[in-house]
Amino acid sequence: MKICEEKMAKHSSMILNEIDKARLKLSIEHYINYFIGKRVCEITKEEALKAISLAVREFAMDQMYKTIARYNHSNAKRIYYLSVEYLIGRSLENNLHNLGLFDALNSIKIEGWPWKNMEEIFDTEYDPALGNGGLGRLAACYLDSMASLGIPGFGYGINYEYGLFKQKFENGYQIEHADSWDGENSPWQFARYDRKVTIPLYGEVETTINKVTGEPMFIWKNTRPIYGIPFDFPIVGYGGKSVNYLRLFSAEGDEQLDINIFNKGGYIDALRDKIESETVSKVLYPSDAVESGKELRLKQQYFFVSCAVQDIIRRFLEKSNDFHKMPEYICIQLNDTHPALGIPEMMHQLIDVYGQSWDNAWEITTQIFAYTNHTLLPEALETWNANMLGKMLPRHLQIIYEINRRFMEFARSKFGENSYKLERVSIVHGEGENQIIRMANLSIVGSFKINGVAKLHSELLKTRLVPEFYELWPNKFLNVTNGITPRRWLYHANTELSDLITSHIGESWITKLDLLQELEDFADNASFVKEFMAIKQRNKEKLASKILKSTGIVVNPKSIFIIQAKRIHEYKRQLMTILQVIGDYLAIINDNIYPATPKTYIFAGKAAPSYNFAKMIIKLINNVADVINHDSRVNDMIKVVFVPDYKVSLAELLIPAADISIQNSTAGFEASGTGNMKFALNGALTVGTYDGANIEIREAVGEDNFYLFGLKDEEIVSMRRTNSYHPHDIYEQSEYVKRIMNTLNSNMFCEKDYVLLFKMIFEELQARDYFMVLADLEEFNEIMHEAEKDYRNKKKWAQKAILNVARIGRFSSDRSVMDYAKKIWHVKPVNSD
Ligand code: NBG
Numbered sequence: 101m102k103i104c105e106e107k108m109a110k111h112s113s114m115i116l117n118e119i120d121k122a123r124l125k126l127s128i129e130h131y132i133n134y135f136i137g138k139r140v141c142e143i144t145k146e147e148a149l150k151a152i153s154l155a156v157r158e159f160a161m162d163q164m165y166k167t168i169a170r171y172n173h174s175n176a177k178r179i180y181y182l183s184v185e186y187l188i189g190r191s192l193e194n195n196l197h198n199l200g201l202f203d204a205l206n207s208i209k210i211e212g213w214p215w216k217n218m219e220e221i222f223d224t225e226y227d228p229a230l231g232n233g234g235l236g237r238l239a240a241c242y243l244d245s246m247a248s249l250g251i252p253g254f255g256y257g258i259n260y261e262y263g264l265f266k267q268k269f270e271n272g273y274q275i276e277h278a279d280s281w282d283g284e285n286s287p288w289q290f291a292r293y294d295r296k297v298t299i300p301l302y303g304e305v306e307t308t309i310n311k312v313t314g315e316p317m318f319i320w321k322n323t324r325p326i327y328g329i330p331f332d333f334p335i336v337g338y339g340g341k342s343v344n345y346l347r348l349f350s351a352e353g354d355e356q357l358d359i360n361i362f363n364k365g366g367y368i369d370a371l372r373d374k375i376e377s378e379t380v381s382k383v384l385y386p387s388d389a390v391e392s393g394k395e396l397r398l399k400q401q402y403f404f405v406s407c408a409v410q411d412i413i414r415r416f417l418e419k420s421n422d423f424h425k426m427p428e429y430i431c432i433q434l435n436d437t438h439p440a441l442g443i444p445e446m447m448h449q450l451i452d453v454y455g456q457s458w459d460n461a462w463e464i465t466t467q468i469f470a471y472t473n474h475t476l477l478p479e480a481l482e483t484w485n486a487n488m489l490g491k492m493l494p495r496h497l498q499i500i501y502e503i504n505r506r507f508m509e510f511a512r513s514k515f516g517e518n519s520y521k522l523e524r525v526s527i528v529h530g531e532g533e534n535q536i537i538r539m540a541n542l543s544i545v546g547s548f549k550i551n552g553v554a555k556l557h558s559e560l561l562k563t564r565l566v567p568e569f570y571e572l573w574p575n576k577f578l579n580v581t582n583g584i585t586p587r588r589w590l591y592h593a594n595t596e597l598s599d600l601i602t603s604h605i606g607e608s609w610i611t612k613l614d615l616l617q618e619l620e621d622f623a624d625n626a627s628f629v630k631e632f633m634a635i636k637q638r639n640k641e642k643l644a645s646k647i648l649k650s651t652g653i654v655v656n657p658k659s660i661f662i663i664q665a666k667r668i669h670e671y672k673r674q675l676m677t678i679l680q681v682i683g684d685y686l687a688i689i690n691d692n693i694y695p696a697t698p699k700t701y702i703f704a705g706k707a708a709p710s711y712n713f714a715k716m717i718i719k720l721i722n723n724v725a726d727v728i729n730h731d732s733r734v735n736d737m738i739k740v741v742f743v744p745d746y747k748v749s750l751a752e753l754l755i756p757a758a759d760i761s762i763q764n765s766t767a768g769f770e771a772s773g774t775g776n777m778k779f780a781l782n783g784a785l786t787v788g789t790y791d792g793a794n795i796e797i798r799e800a801v802g803e804d805n806f807y808l809f810g811l812k813d814e815e816i817v818s819m820r821r822t823n824s825y826h827p828h829d830i831y832e833q834s835e836y837v838k839r840i841m842n843t844l845n846s847n848m849f850c851e852k853d854y855v856l857l858f859k860m861i862f863e864e865l866q867a868r869d870y871f872m873v874l875a876d877l878e879e880f881n882e883i884m885h886e887a888e889k890d891y892r893n894k895k896k897w898a899q900k901a902i903l904n905v906a907r908i909g910r911f912s913s914d915r916s917v918m919d920y921a922k923k924i925w926h927v928k929p930v931n932s933d
Contacts, residue, residue, distance in 0.1 A: 120159070124201060125208040127155035141212035145224045148215065152205065153192050153225075153287035159199050160334040164343035166932075171252040175419065176930045177428060179246065179253040179920075180412055182405060182442060183435035185236030185384070186243070186257050186346060188333070189588060189748030190225040191288045197592050198248075199340040227749040228281050229263035230348075232388040233667040234774050235474050237748065238553075238913075239435055241774070244585040245917040247337030247344045248611060250929035253917075256408040258400060259283055259331050259348035262383040267706045267745045271853075272722030276386070276709050284350060289331040297328045297349075297410045299403050305494045318452055320495040326377040327352040328407035338587050338611055341932060349407040353377030387708040388667045389480040395492070398484055402493060405442040408432075413449055423456055427467035431925045434471045434547070437482045437539035443469055443546035444499040452495065458502070470924050471543040471550050472580075474771050476557065476565050477671070486528065486535040500537055504528045507545050514572055521568045544569050544576070549924045553582045554772035554793040556813065578923055581796055582772040583916035586613050588748075589778045594756035596635040597782065601905075604628065613912035616905060623902040624895075633898050636759070636783060643757035647702070647741055653729060655739050659698035660891045662787075662884075663779070664762035665746055665754050668707040668714040671769040675861070676873045677701070677762055678721050680881050681728070681740055682849075683840045689733050690839075696888040700739045704746035704754060713864070718742065720858055723849040751775075756782045759897075760807075760887055763788035764880060766871040768813035770794075777911040783901040787883055789876070793911070801907045805900040809883040810876040819872075827869035836878055841865065 131151035132140050138147065171178070196202040206218060215221060231237065239255060246253030261283070265276035283289055300323035310317045328349040335344045353374030380403050385391040409432075416429055434440060443465060450461035475481075490497035504527040515521045523529070527541040544550055544566065552558030558579030562570040570577055591598045591610050601609060605618040622628035640657040647655055664677050681701055687693040703721050707714035725740035743750065761779030763770075763786050770792035780786060780797055788794040789810040798806040811819075819825040831838055841862060843849060850857035865874055891897050909915075921927050 121204045124155055128152055145221050148221050149224050150287050156195055160336050160343050163340050164334050167342045171930055174930050176252045177927050179925050180432045181255045182408055182439035183239040183257055184438040185231030186239050187231035187236040187748055188240045190227050192225055193222050194592055195336045198336040198338045227747050229747050230260050241585040241913040242917055243335045245913040247335045247342050250342040250931040254344055255346035257348050258381050258404045259350040260384045264384055264386055269744055272719045274707055274715050274718050289333050292330045295330045297407050298325050299328055299406045300325045301492055349404055351378055351380035390482050392482050401438055402441050405439045406445050409442055409445045426464050430468050432469050436474045437543050440539040440543045444496040447499045448495055469547040471547040473552055473561055476560055482539040483536040486537055524568045550576050551578050551580045555579055556795055557771040580916055580919045582774050583911050583913035584774050584777045585913045590781055593752040594782050600631050614909035616909045619906035623899045629898045639756040643753050646753055653741050655700045659700045660759045661700050661757055662760040663702045663754055663758040665704040666775050668705045668717055670871045671766050673764045675717050676764055678724055679840050682843055683881055685728050686839055694737055697891050698737050703742045727849055755779055758784035761786045763794050765791045767791045767816055780904045780908045783905050785900055801904045805903050807883045807887050809879045827874045828866050830874045831866055837874055
């Protein structure tokens with residue numbers, strides 16, 4: 101251990117005092133004057149944000165050095181979380197809270213400071229969208245929890261220059277705009293050029309014989325290398341005692357331009373390679389399923405896992421050069437299959453670079469990797485064309501073939517010649533040009549544990565997705581239900597509710613979310629209920645003004661706020677929600693039947709740019725909104741809003757303002773969902789199907805406090821098996837369904853556009869309706885009406901909402917991370933006290 105670390109390891113507590121406060125003030129002034137280069141009175145909000153962030157970062161860094169020293173000192177095993185996505189959200193406010201500096205910042209006085217309100221400054225912070233949806237946000241929650249618990253857990257990923265596109269609407273259509281993060285200049289990141297890694301690509305493999313051992317040796321040569329520069333992003337745990345980091349790699353070309361080409365006047369040619377290399381970390385793929393088959397995507401995946409694996413081995417070698425000890429020091433968690441190339445990369449490093457035998461390398465590798473599956477959607481299971489992979493990574497393809505050859509011998513010893521089962525488990529599938537590599541199979545074979553993300557999902561993983569693997573290795577499979585960090589999703593996003601809770605049960609809930617149980621005692625305490633509802637009301641008002649600002653639509657904060665915020669996908673059934681809205685609208689204008697209470701439907705979410713059907717759903721929602729919001733007959737009973745550009749910072753406004761959270765996925769399709777947990781934590785009641793973590797949420801909060809509806813997974817599967825689902829019959833038999841559907845086959849919602857714009861949706865639902873929208877629509881409508889009626893009884897509603905908050909504790913990501921720590925990683929928190 102480095103001498104400079106010895107002392108640090110023992111002093112990591114974070115107790116703020118007057119000296120810290122003075123330091124914070126001095127630092128801010130310092131950055132304004134000498135870094136930004138202005139007088140205080142001249143700075144813009146953005147500059148103020150930068151100066152404060154840099155000053156706060158100092159505190160984070162001090163704690164980070166101490167944390168790392170502590171981990172080193174205790175020889176702790178490290179967890180490496182590999183993910184191509186991280187939706188970390190804005191940092192400043194979160195870090196101020198976690199470092200305990202929030203009040204200090206608000207209390208210091210800087211002469212000439214031009215603003216009264218810190219919120220205005222916080223609001224200018226860029227919200228980096230380095231992910232698509234739930235999977236990326238989950239990774240960010242887990243980083244927060246690992247740091248808050250003092251678990252030595254580090255994220256590895258890609259430092260995209262362009263995150264997810266910015267969503268705008270033009271005439272109701274989603275338009276994507278590029279969104280440059282400029283992360284390398286973010287005050288929260290710092291480059292570690294000293295940790296630069298070389299990533300070889302292409303070339304070929306030469307086989308020779310090792311003269312000493314007589315074993316074959318493989319030399320990957322004539323490669324076209326690119327370089328990975330790590331950028332570290334401190335992850336501040338709650339209380340500031342532990343600060344881990346997220347290491348994101350930027351791709352760089354060779355800074356030495358090829359001098360020969362250059363001299364021959366080939367300036368552009370010389371630069372071309374460099375530019376091409378740098379495109380590797382340029383942009384996040386904007387799909388929440390897969391972008392399989394795209395060479396750049398494969399390159400991104402390899403780039404980042406090779407950076408990570410090399411970095412991990414380098415750190416290990418500082419501790420030991422006995423490779424058998426690696427599993428004592430290292431666990432690599434694969435966040436879905438995107439980083440699965442880490443497995444052959446580890447083999448390549450151990451065998452080709454560090455001279456290990458195949459058997460040694462395999463034994464080590466398969467004790468290090470664990471894999472989390474996040475989806476059962478068949479189209480979302482990654483595969484790569486073997487030729488393409490072999491061209492880019494010839495040595496890795498060889499290794500994958502060898503892993504498969506050996507694995508298939510084992511499989512044959514268990515399955516005999518059952519060719520169906522053998523074919524299902526094989527990593528390599530098909531022949532010749534069309535041969536593919538199945539990344540889920542590779543991940544399962546190379547990992548010691550495989551988990552799903554909610555109970556139902558983990559069961560279906562074993563019984564439906566990969567039953568043959570389950571038969572081979574029943575003990576490898578387990579469930580870890582997802583969780584969310586209470587720091588961002590309550591303490592920070594809903595400060596008023598957070599304060600109310602703390603004033604009644606103390607603040608320990610922030611790190612022990614189960615303690616929210618104590619709120620049960622207050623569910624019928626009149627003054628608590630009153631405050632609780634008043635806070636919800638203020639959150640709704642805040643959201644209403646944001647909606648006005650971003651859409652120009654006036655919504656009534658006294659109406660019930662029904663929110664569906666998530667990626668737009670057929671299985672997530674935003675389509676069903678908007679059909680239900682249409683049904684209510686028709687009931688008013690045709691039958692004079694009004695909802696029990698005025699309602700505001702709020703949608704948010706992006707569709708993958710190439711997912712045309714999802715984009716039509718957006719257009720339909722926007723058109724329905726346009727018609728309803730302008731129809732005076734509806735008399736302010738229904739409003740519909742689609743808030744553009746959903747991201748973490750918008751979620752922080754939407755979630756605390758919801759009365760109803762819509763979670764109506766087709767049963768068996770939503771692996772877990774995490775929005776469902778965030779809404780419940782903030783006192784929204786769920787209208788949801790028997791799917792993903794909804795099931796466990798309902799179990800936790802109680803049947804009476806959850807609006808369940810819809811077909812169950814088994815029912816759906818059996819209907820498919822017997823071919824007995826006929827949506828057209830439902831259309832014919834249900835007047836309710838028919839009337840709604842007919843509007844799609846008319847110009848009711850497309851007068852300004854060309855005629856019968858939504859006929860394609862009409863036809864799809866009648867003919868196929870793969871996601872069974874029509875099957876569940878009527879029941880969905882009934883349960884919505886039941887909820888709306890309940891909403892009129894304010895006291896009853898408040899009780900249900902409070903019980904949701906009180907009983908949602910088990911969905912803290914601290915619990916999830918401790919589950920991983922105990923059941924998979926075998927690590928304990930490394931705390932200073
Ligand atoms: C998503 C699932 C969600 C789940 C998150 C986090 C992918 C591939 N999967 O249901 O659809 O909550 O992962 O586990 O993004």
